[in-house]
Amino acid sequence: MPNKIVAVIKREYMTRVKSKGFIASLFLMPILMCGLVLLSSFLAIMEDKTEEIRKLAVIDETGEIFEQMRAAVAKHPTFQHKGELVYQLHEETTTTADEKTALQERVRTKELYAYLEIPKDVFASGKVLFYARTVTNSNVQNTFRRIISDIVRDKRFAESGYSQREVRQLMRSVGFNAYAVKSGKGKEGGAKVESAIETGARLGLGYLLVFVLYLFVIIYANSIMRSVLEEKTTRIVEVIISSIKPYQLLLGKLIGVCSVCLTMFAIWVIFGVLLVMNIKPLLGIFGIDSLPIQFIQVIGTIKASGTEILTYFFVYFIMGFFMYSTLYAVVGAICGSEEEAQQTGGPLTMLIIIPFILMFQLFRIPDSTLSVLLSHIPFFSPILMFMRINVLMPPLWEILLNILLMCATVLLVMLISGKIYRVGILMYGKRPTLAQLWQWMRY
Amino acid sequence: MENTARVGTLSRSFEIKKMNLLQLENVHKRFGDFTAVSDISFSIEKGSIYGLLGPNGAGKTTTLRMIMDIIAPDAGSITFSGNRQVQDFLDQIGYLPEERGLYRKMKVRDVILFIAELKGLYKQQALSEIEQWLEKMQLSEWENKRIDELSKGMAQKIQFITTVIHKPELIILDEPFSGLDPINMTLLKDLMLELREDGSTIIFSTHVMEQVEKLCDHICLIHQGKVLLEGELRAVKRGFGKNSVEIEYIGSLEPIRNSACIQGINDFGQYAEIKLKTPEDYRPFLQELVEKGVDVTRFELMEPTLHEIFVQSVEAHGGVVQDAE
Numbered sequence: 001m002p003n004k005i006v007a008v009i010k011r012e013y014m015t016r017v018k019s020k021g022f023i024a025s026l027f028l029m030p031i032l033m034c035g036l037v038l039l040s041s042f043l044a045i046m047e048d049k050t051e052e053i054r055k056l057a058v059i060d061e062t063g064e065i066f067e068q069m070r071a072a073v074a075k076h077p078t079f080q081h082k083g084e085l086v087y088q089l090h091e092e093t094t095t096t097a098d099e100k101t102a103l104q105e106r107v108r109t110k111e112l113y114a115y116l117e118i119p120k121d122v123f124a125s126g127k128v129l130f131y132a133r134t135v136t137n138s139n140v141q142n143t144f145r146r147i148i149s150d151i152v153r154d155k156r157f158a159e160s161g162y163s164q165r166e167v168r169q170l171m172r173s174v175g176f177n178a179y180a181v182k183s184g185k186g187k188e189g190g191a192k193v194e195s196a197i198e199t200g201a202r203l204g205l206g207y208l209l210v211f212v213l214y215l216f217v218i219i220y221a222n223s224i225m226r227s228v229l230e231e232k233t234t235r236i237v238e239v240i241i242s243s244i245k246p247y248q249l250l251l252g253k254l255i256g257v258c259s260v261c262l263t264m265f266a267i268w269v270i271f272g273v274l275l276v277m278n279i280k281p282l283l284g285i286f287g288i289d290s291l292p293i294q295f296i297q298v299i300g301t302i303k304a305s306g307t308e309i310l311t312y313f314f315v316y317f318i319m320g321f322f323m324y325s326t327l328y329a330v331v332g333a334i335c336g337s338e339e340e341a342q343q344t345g346g347p348l349t350m351l352i353i354i355p356f357i358l359m360f361q362l363f364r365i366p367d368s369t370l371s372v373l374l375s376h377i378p379f380f381s382p383i384l385m386f387m388r389i390n391v392l393m394p395p396l397w398e399i400l401l402n403i404l405l406m407c408a409t410v411l412l413v414m415l416i417s418g419k420i421y422r423v424g425i426l427m428y429g430k431r432p433t434l435a436q437l438w439q440w441m442r443y
Numbered sequence: 444m445e446n447t448a449r450v451g452t453l454s455r456s457f458e459i460k461k462m463n464l465l466q467l468e469n470v471h472k473r474f475g476d477f478t479a480v481s482d483i484s485f486s487i488e489k490g491s492i493y494g495l496l497g498p499n500g501a502g503k504t505t506t507l508r509m510i511m512d513i514i515a516p517d518a519g520s521i522t523f524s525g526n527r528q529v530q531d532f533l534d535q536i537g538y539l540p541e542e543r544g545l546y547r548k549m550k551v552r553d554v555i556l557f558i559a560e561l562k563g564l565y566k567q568q569a570l571s572e573i574e575q576w577l578e579k580m581q582l583s584e585w586e587n588k589r590i591d592e593l594s595k596g597m598a599q600k601i602q603f604i605t606t607v608i609h610k611p612e613l614i615i616l617d618e619p620f621s622g623l624d625p626i627n628m629t630l631l632k633d634l635m636l637e638l639r640e641d642g643s644t645i646i647f648s649t650h651v652m653e654q655v656e657k658l659c660d661h662i663c664l665i666h667q668g669k670v671l672l673e674g675e676l677r678a679v680k681r682g683f684g685k686n687s688v689e690i691e692y693i694g695s696l697e698p699i700r701n702s703a704c705i706q707g708i709n710d711f712g713q714y715a716e717i718k719l720k721t722p723e724d725y726r727p728f729l730q731e732l733v734e735k736g737v738d739v740t741r742f743e744l745m746e747p748t749l750h751e752i753f754v755q756s757v758e759a760h761g762g763v764v765q766d767a768e
Contacts, residue, residue: 007560015549234544239605242511242538243561426513 004244005252012227012256017263026264033208051081054113057092057103061120066091068151078143087113107131116144123152183393194301197294201301202309206390209313210383214356216261217320217382218349221328224257228332228425229341237425246422250329250414258321262314269310276303312389312399319406320382323413324352330417333424334432344431355380359387366392376402378409416441463525464489464613464644465510470519472505472668479505480516481668487613487646487661492639494659494676495648496749498757502668503648504541507617510646511538523613534563537611541618541648543602547591551582554590555605562609569608576604596627603631607638614638616647620654632658652749662749664756671756676749683747683755684722690715690732691741698735704728716745 016022060066070089073079079087092115094100106112114132122128128148130141157167180194194202231237240249275282276299283291327348335341355374362371366388375384375394385402388394423440424432432440466486472479480502487493495503509516512530523532545554552573559569577583580600590598599622607614616635620628635645635658649655655662655676662679664672672679686706691714700708704724709716719725725744732739747755 004561004563007557010560011549011553011557014553015546230546234547235540235542236544236546238508238511238513238540238542239538239558240561242513242536243533243558243563426508 005248005255008240008244008249008252009256009259012253013259013263016223016257016260022260022264026267029264030268033212037204037208051086053086053088055088055090055111056113057106057115058089059092059094059103059115059117061095061118062122064155065118065122065148065151069147072147072150073144076143076147078139104131107133118148122148123155195297197297198301201298202305203390205302205306205309206387209309210356210359210387210390212265213313213317213320213382213386214352216317217324217352220257220261220321221325222345224253224325225328225332225341225345226338227253227257228329228421229335229338232333232425233336241425246425247414247418250326250418250421253329254322254325257325258318261317261321265314265317309390312386315403316382316386319403319410320352322410323379323382323406324348326410326413326417327351330420330424333421334427334437336428336431340431351379352383355383359383363387363391367394372398376405378406381406462489463487464523465646466520466522466525467506467510468520468522470506470509470516470521472502472509472514472516478668480509483519483665483668483670485663485670485673487644489644490639490642491644491660492635492658493644493646494655494662495646495665496650496652496655496662496753497648497665498650501665503665504617505668506665507538507615507646507648510615511536534609535612537562537606537609537614539602539606539614539616539619541621543599543622545590545598545602545605548589550587550589551577551593551601552586555601555608558605559608562611564609572608573604576608580604595622596624599623599627600630603634607643610641610643612642612644614643614645616645618649619647620649620651628654652753656749664753666757666760669760671760672752679752680746680749683752685744685746686719686722686724687745687747687751688717688719688725688728689741689743689745690717690739693738693740696737698737699728699731702728702731704731 058066058069060069066089073087073089074085079085092099092103094103100117103112103115107115110133114130117129117131119126119128128145130144135141154164157164178196178199180199182192182194183190231240237249244252279299280291283289328345331341331345331348335344358374358380362368362374362384365371371384371388372394374380375388377384381402385394385399389399419441420437463486468484470480470483483502483506495506497503505514508514510521510529512533520527521529523529523536526532546557549557552570555573555576556566556569559572560566564572573586574583577586580603582597582600585593585597590601593601603619606616614635619631619635623631632654635647639645659676661674662672662676663670674682693713696708696710696715699705704719704727705717706720707718717728719728729742732742
């Protein structure tokens with residue numbers, strides 16, 4: 001007797017894997033990911049460079065700073081474009097409120113890029129004021145701050161009788177390098193120190209995987225929702241559940257679609273491994289013989305920690321997938337149209353967006369009580385716990401407890417959802433109220 | 444009259460009991476405050492074609508869904524081949540739901556294969572069946588087309604194939620004729636008779652009486668969730684008596700137009716269908732025709748049509764029948 005769930009799994013799997021969308025994502029996703037990584041690192045180093053001349057007015061109430069400042073600005077690379085100075089400073093001697101309003105007006109009309117106000121008491125405790133149409137350009141502001149600070153500081157030193165050069169020499173800051181101390185692998189055990197590049201590579205891989213997890217859970221949970229909806233609106237579901245139980249249909253769907261994701265990951269992993277193993281001969285084709293040491297270190301780190309991170313990735317992906325997709329399947333079952341389902345599914349999306357947003361803050365405090373507590377909320381675990389594993393490996397018992405907790409949640413969600421699903425797929429017309437859902441659970 | 448039909452069935456029910464493929468006893472189903480099916484009992488003989496009749500909303504679909512174990516009855520029992528666990532026999536049942544639909548993006552062959560596998564067929568076996576059925580339905584060249592490329596009629600044929608591909612013992616068709624053109628209606632009717640020849644038992648619901656007259660051995664008329672009439676079609680008709688006559692005449696019917704026996708006349712000039720007040724009225728009516736000098740060339744007592752029985756029974760229970768399609 002052939003297994004009927006297998007028939008469902010096969011259908012869900014084959015229709016997706018054979019679709020153009022799958023083939024497209026298979027190739028486009030890595031390209032997109034690489035593009036995103038490159039773009040963000042490019043944006044990070046990109047400065048607010050301009051070819052246009054930017055005029056700045058400076059109100060120097062002290063009368064001592066402006067000239068030195070202009071000289072310093074003229075030399076500073078931040079204010080140059082291709083060797084040409086693009087920031088032009090001129091002094092204004094305005095004092096009245098009306099005149100300042102006029103300056104502001106000139107900034108508004110883009111005649112001036114910005115104007116600075118250096119108060120008389122700047123040597124004591126006064127603050128320099130910077131006015132511009134946008135103040136998000138921290139690089140320009142910081143450079144001005146540093147230049148003015150240097151001038152002010154030099155003046156203070158001179159007045160106290162110190163040599164500027166000596167003081168500068170004495171006050172230079174120390175270098176600072178951060179190293180992550182990890183638990184060693186295998187027999188050696190003990191502590192192992194990671195270089196900054198190794199940490200970067202490991203965290204980078206971790207981030208990438210969290211992002212992939214987030215993206216795929218959202219995309220394929222929605223795909224399940226639409227597939228449930230399709231079966232419901234075409235009424236084919238009546239034929240199906242006259243052959244198998246609704247929970248079997250649901251389970252078959254989840255396993256089928258999950259396998260689609262795992263297939264795609266597997267192809268990427270195999271491709272990635274082949275690429276890493278054959279990196280030298282591959283680069284040889286392009287005539288590159290030697291690799292930069294940093295690059296070799298990155299590859300080495302990925303080789304060393306890749307297996308462990310990927311294992312956790314698969315565990316957390318599968319858990320997250322089942323948890324969210326089951327809920328989305330229920331949304332599909334209780335709704336009558338795609339628009340209705342998108343609306344109803346909205347709040348569910350928050351369940352996965354919230355941990356994703358929290359992650360960006362919590363990774364700075366991976367072992368704080370808050371991080372630990374939040375990472376054990378089952379709906380947040382796939383992202384937050386996986387983040388913790390990447391940043392600072394929690395104790396094994398905590399991971400096992402977490403996995404256990406998630407398994408229990410998945411089972412509970414499937415049990416409850418299965419009941420609503422069973423009734424929902426046969427109900428047409430109005431979307432049920434919460435009270436009705438409660439009733440369905442007890443049918 | 445209605446009782447006669449019932450008594451007729453009851454007296455027969457003892458002898459046929461062993462041959463029943465499906466039996467419903469005092470089945471009851473409520474949805475909230477609404478009683479969809481109330482105390483329904485009937486049994487279906489192996490090898491018969493059974494018509495489940497009733498106006499829209501009578502509870503036909505609910506009854507069929509309960510037989511399919513899609514929804515559970517609140518009370519009563521449903522037995523298949525004398526076994527209460529209908530869910531163990533679902534693979535021996537084929538079900539065509541009232542609302543049609545298939546996966547629109549899938550290929551014809553893949554859809555049928557999927558449902559055949561759900562019904563427990565192995566792939567190879569299913570594939571050869573699919574080939575035969577597509578050929579029979581003249582759809583072979585559409586095998587690799589997607590469902591959404593098919594016309595509505597073709598899609599319905601495909602769905603019918605999915606219903607019978609696993610050679611079910613019992614075939615349940617919910618409003619199978621709705622939306623079919625006359626050619627496909629005839630095709631479906633022939634297929635149903637053919638399947639019965641091959642040993643299948645068929646139960647189908649409809650509110651179009653014409654097909655029932657041609658196809659069914661047994662009928663069950665339900666209205667507002669209750670059984671109004673149940674039994675062998677001939678017995679049911681006999682029970683209603685012949686209160687219609689058809690006459691052919693020369694001249695005019697004017698002399699008898701106000702006869703006390705007549706309930707209604709449908710006059711076609713040389714031919715008329717006349718409904719009598721009671722079946723017994725045909726003697727006095729014939730006498731009247733002769734006495735009043737109408738030149739009658741043919742006088743025939745007619746069985747009531749099922750449509751008439753249907754309308755009468757429902758109206759007798761306070762219902763209104765929208766004229767059947």
